[in-house]
Amino acid sequence: MATPFQNPLNIPVIGFCAYSGTGKTTLLKKLIPELNRRGLRLACVKHAHHNFDVDTPGKDSYEMRHAGARQMLVASHIRWALMTEDKVDEAPSLPHLLRQIEQDQVDIVLVEGFKKLALPKIELHRASHGKPLIHEVDEYVQAIACDDETELQVDIERLDLNNVEQIADYVCAYAKREQRAIAARRNPIEAECGCDTDPSKPMSVGQGVAHITAQVTPITETETCPIHQALNRVLADDAVSPINVPQNTNSAMDGYAFAHSDEGQGPYQVVGEVLAGHVYSDTLQSGQAVKIMTGAAMPAGADTVELRELASEADGQVRFSKPTKAGQHVRQAGEDIAQGQVALAKHTRVGAAEQGLLASLGFGEINAVRRPKVAVFSTGDEVCQPGEPLTGAGIYDSNRYTIMAMLAKLDCEVIDLGIIEDSQQSLADALTQASTNADVIISSGGVSVGDADFVKLALKQVGQINFWKIAMRPGRPLAFGQVGDALFFGLPGNPVAVMVSFLQFVQPALRKLAGEVNYEPVLVPAIAAQDFRSRLGRTEFSRGLVQMNQQGQWQVSSTGSQGSGILSSMVRGNCLVVIPESVAQVAKGDTVLVQPFADLL
Ligand SMILES: Nc1nc2c(c(=O)[nH]1)N[C@H]1C(S)=C(S)[C@@H](COP(=O)(O)OP(=O)(O)OC[C@H]3O[C@@H](n4cnc5c(N)ncnc54)[C@H](O)[C@@H]3O)O[C@H]1N2
Ligand code: MOO
Secondary structure, three states: OOEOOOOOOOOOEEEEEOOOOOOHHHHHHHHHHHHHHOOOOEEEEEOOOOOOOOOOOOOHHHHHHHOOOOEEEEEOOOOEEEEEOOOOOOOOOHHHHHOOOOOOOOOEEEEEOOOOEOOOEEEEEOHHHOOOOHHHOOOOEEEEEEOOOOOOOOOOEEEEOOOHHHHHHHHHHHHHHHHHHHHHHHOHHHHHHOOOOOOOOOEOHHHHHHHHHHOOOOOOOEEEEEHHHOOOOEEOOOEEOOOOEOOOOEEOOOEEEEOOOOOOOOOEEEEEEEOOOOOOOOOOOOOEEEEEOOOOEOOOOOOEEEEHHHEEEEOOEEEEOOOOOOOOOEEOOOOOEOOOOEEEOOOOEOOHHHHHHHHHOOOOEEEEEOOOEEEEEEEOOOEEOOOOOOOOOOEEOOHHHHHHHHHHHOOOEEEEEEEEOOOHHHHHHHHHHHHHHOOEEEEEOOOOOOOOOHHHHHHHHHEEEEEEEEOEEOOOEEEEEEEOOEEEEEEOOOHHHHHHHHHHHHHHHHHHHOOOOOOOOOOEEEEEOOOEOOEOOEEEEEEEEEEEOOOOOEEEEEOOOOOOOOOHHHHHOOEEEEEOOOOOOEOOOOEEEEEEOOOOO
8 A cells, every 4th residue: 555645845746656677767867858848847856775975075065974964055156955864764754855845946846766655656667677567556656658568457548658758748737737736725715716815825926936837838839030030039949050160270360370399489481371261271381380360270280370469570481579389379170169069058048149159150040939929908997098198087008018018028929909998898808819819918907906896807707817915015916827728917007016026927937938948037146225125924126226336246226215106116226126025124234136127128
């Protein structure tokens, strides 16, 4: 009988079980990049049966552990590892191990080993291996990945052990199903009626992001795109360099190329001249030099260049004013990128440098992920169209324009649905229509507790929408769910709340949808130039102006009044000062994290 297991996390966990020698690790090594490609961030847990160690005697961390530290955390700017001395008589506890995982940073945990646990698993089986079938004795095996020769007696989902994409499809579908089940377990009332009835329990920003990004399946359709239109597109394939860059070993300076010898200062006999785009057809002999221009291919036999300014040429001989170093001022063929090297990995968003790099490799077009299609509309009787007269109690529609501009920066195809009149049926019709064309629908306004409940009624009529309270300011109310196959975001009406909620929740979702894998916001430390508002249990996103102070440190000051209707605070600022829920107060001189938004807004 299986040992009971309960997933302690808010993200799905799935096991892989097999007899040793089936090729579990080989499969996982292919499956992990395939799942990454589909936007799933992964954690893996492996049960080792032997006394393993990842540390090496002589390393500080090893010595500190052996001196008696129960826990040892070693960290660098790219990686950290926590090692814990935790001797247990039986197998380690999987729930305990899972609690160590950063569940706001990953979407699913793949578990290898722990096969006695009541944990949903995929079995791997190879007939030629002659081992029994695990699912016949383990009811928690949900699917079997096997070869053609395997005969199955029971009705179980069959996958092809050699078809990584098919296994990835299964894992993605499992992740989606589990995510919904976890959401329902965490908030059964919300899951049932689609409304937030427990305002005393707001969701953290991290939970909101994790919940939203887990619902996003990256677009798999691709299209070719000419190189001059590649800016901001996401690569669907690795860009493998067809050439060496530079193509030839060439001179980095205007000067003289020669075969370096003990007489590094010359004289050398000048036997010719070679310009960029040309080649010197003979092989240089010892004691010979050619005049060479920057970028020109080095002649055969030459290995060193000296600058023209340091040379004096007379009677067909060149001498240098100081000794030269063998190999100086020469760029080797392929030193930037070698032929066959992945110059840019798939999932990369093409910026100016990337576009130039692709061009430098000769790509006339790229294979890009289809751009997300996003429909946007505004609601509210008071909301007026810019360019038309402002009604007495009206306000011009700014939200649709900030949202459309942020979408343009993310290279989305925007479908502008305008201002939709305040009626449940008009809104329901517009939403249904939008869901047939768009991957994502975004609205602003009408998600709080006001009287204009037709927005909520319309959303309930045509989709599955949850109304959340997020422990953040601004941007407390947020609606999220689905209308048909489209994801729906109902952003709060206040203009600053719209932008802050977009940056925190919509942006990562759209970047994942568009095929990017790294979509976490960039946060940088800065010194607070003044006290900042903060409250335990709520993330504050104050608008700030980050600048370098005279000591060369980043310093951030407030843009002034922080009301969530004051859109000019976003214009004056260049970053959000992110004060997490665990921080009770921020005083002048404290270090805070800021999220620069210049690139995105
Ligand atoms: N009793 C409560 N009142 C409010 C709460 C609450 O929890 N309890 N939350 C407040 C917070 S925080 C926010 S944010 C707002 C969000 O409310 P809604 O999303 O329902 O937005 P509206 O009421 O429709 O509008 C708020 C504000 O924004 C203006 N607006 C709306 N659309 C646009 C647009 N397209 N362009 C420019 N400005 C727009 C609208 O005129 C309102 O002034 O609720 C608080 N209240
Ligand atoms: O979310 Mo509201 O913007 O804090 O006013």
